[in-house]
Amino acid sequence: MMPLTEEKIAAYLERVPVCVRNESMAKRTSFRVGGLAKLHVTAPTSEALVAAISSALDLDIPFYVYGGGSNLLVSDDGYEGVMIQAANRGITVEENTVHAESGAITGMVARTSVDKGLTGFEWAVGVPGTIGGAVYGNAGCYGGEMKDAIETVEVYDYNLNIRKSFSNGECGFGYRESMFKHRPFLILSCVLRLAESADPAKGKERMDEIMRMRKEKQPLESSSAGCAFKNFEFDDESALDILKRSVEVPESMLKNKSISAGWLIDHAGMMGQSVGDAQVSTKHGNFFLNTGKATASEILALISRVKMKVRDEFGIELQEEVQYVGF
Ligand SMILES: Cc1cc2nc3c(=O)[nH]c(=O)nc-3n(C[C@H](O)[C@H](O)[C@H](O)COP(=O)(O)OP(=O)(O)OC[C@H]3O[C@@H](n4cnc5c(N)ncnc54)[C@H](O)[C@@H]3O)c2cc1C
Structure with a gap:
């Protein structure tokens, strides 16, 4: 530059x-x-x-x-x-809709919705970052995804210098995908449509359970950007020919037509691998950690090394979920 x-x-x-x-x-x-x-x-x-x-x-x-x-x-x-x-962090709730400005913290949006007697967004309680980032990447976990909750998204189109609103169907949501990744839009806010909860205490229990599961399964004590790669989605099982020759693929992954990236990395023997202070977590294969003074170059080198190993071993090309800036 x-x-x-x-x-x-x-x-x-x-x-x-x-x-x-x-x-x-x-x-x-x-x-x-x-x-x-x-x-x-x-x-x-x-x-x-x-x-x-x-x-x-x-x-x-x-x-x-x-x-x-x-x-x-x-x-x-x-x-x-x-x-x-x-850092526009406003959250307002009206009946069963939540209006969140793009800088609202996703976990706060989840907690506010439950406090107001709504259900359907509990899953998002542990997703770090803002609702704008969550809309951009159609964030999801524990059976939920932004696309299930979004009613509308308001953007500023900076090429045309106008504000626009898009309905859910116009957002091009897919697995960790949305049209916002491909258009000149600043996300300003979104409206979530949720359901009234028959038992708000259950929502709180669900959020506590999710936080417990996250702590158990994810290396939250170290710095990371969450999952480095998207899971590998396939239409046709022939894409798994090489993989199937060396590993038994769990039935659940075949049924969902999605192979967990963490599982692939584990089976490629890359868990715990490191470049400098960048390390593949030993707890969750898709978490790349900065264990101390890692540089971006070290993390990038580790990402490339893992990508190559998975491609060479299993014939599968992993795609990054993490977004690169300034390279
Ligand atoms: C420990 C940990 C656990 C995680 N768990 C999950 C998980 O379970 N599920 C999941 O999906 N993700 C997970 N993530 C990844 C991350 O938290 C999500 O992708 C999150 O939604 C990103 O939000 P953010 O505000 O931090 O986005 P940022 O990292 O700030 O930005 C991400 C992208 O969004 C764009 N963007 C952000 N705000 C706007 C805006 N207002 N307008 C236009 N573009 C914008 C940026 O340009 C960038 O390309 C995890 C991350 C960590 C560190």
């Missing part, structure tokens, strides 16, 4: 006075790695988010919008532009 000129930086700082220079992205991401963002804006309102983007566009400064930073791997060289963090 071309270095930002001092003139552009000064002009941006004048237009967006809350912007700071040289912000460590290691401090802002759950991986705890990454260099400096040349410019950084924390936007507490939707208007501030739009203004931060508009100014970047006017001045021809590259920008990247993020939320909790829990699904990002930022380059050791940082980001030569402005990183804009959505």
Whole structure:
């Protein structure tokens, strides 16, 4: 990337006075790695988010919008532009709909919905980060996915400089997929449609149970970005020919037409492998950990090594779930 000129930086700082220079992205991401963002804006309102983007566009400064930073791997060289963090955290509940601004913390949205006597979003209690990030990647776990709860998503189309609202069916949701990954949209807010709960105490119990299961199965004590890879989805079992020659594939995975990436990594013998301070968890094969002072390059090298091993052993090409920034 071309270095930002001092003139552009000064002009941006004048237009967006809350912007700071040289912000460590290691401090802002759950991986705890990454260099400096040349410019950084924390936007507490939707208007501030739009203004931060508009100014970047006017001045021809590259920008990247993020939320909790829990699904990002930022380059050791940082980001030569402005990183804009959505911190518009409003949550309002009306009857059985929840309106959440994009910077609302996903776990808070889940807890608020249960406190207000609603059910259907308990699964999200342990998903780190913001609801904007969750919509972007159609986050999911424990049988739930954003696409099951979303009624509408409001965006700012920064190419056309207009706000738009999309119904669930227009969002292009798939497994860890949405159209927001492919369009010039800033997610501003979303509306979730949930059901009234006959027994709100049950919702709280379910959330406690989910948090217990997460602690048991995931290495939450170390820094990570959650699952590094998507599970491998297939239409035709011929895609598993090489895999089936060496390993017995569980019936449940065949039935769901989805092979767990963590299971593949485990069977490829890669759990516990490391490059510097980057390590594949020994508890969950799809969690790549920063065990101390890992660099983004080390994590990237480990991701590539695991990807190659799984491809060479099983003929399966894993796709990253984690988003790369500044590479
Ligand atoms: C310990 C741990 C456990 C996890 N468990 C799960 C899990 O169970 N299920 C799951 O699906 N994920 C899981 N994740 C991954 C991650 O938490 C989710 O993907 C989460 O929804 C990302 O939200 P975020 O705000 O942190 O997004 P960020 O990491 O900040 O951003 C992710 C992507 O979303 C885009 N984005 C964010 N906000 C906006 C916005 N307002 N407008 C446009 N684009 C935006 C960014 O540009 C980026 O490409 C886990 C992560 C960790 C660290």
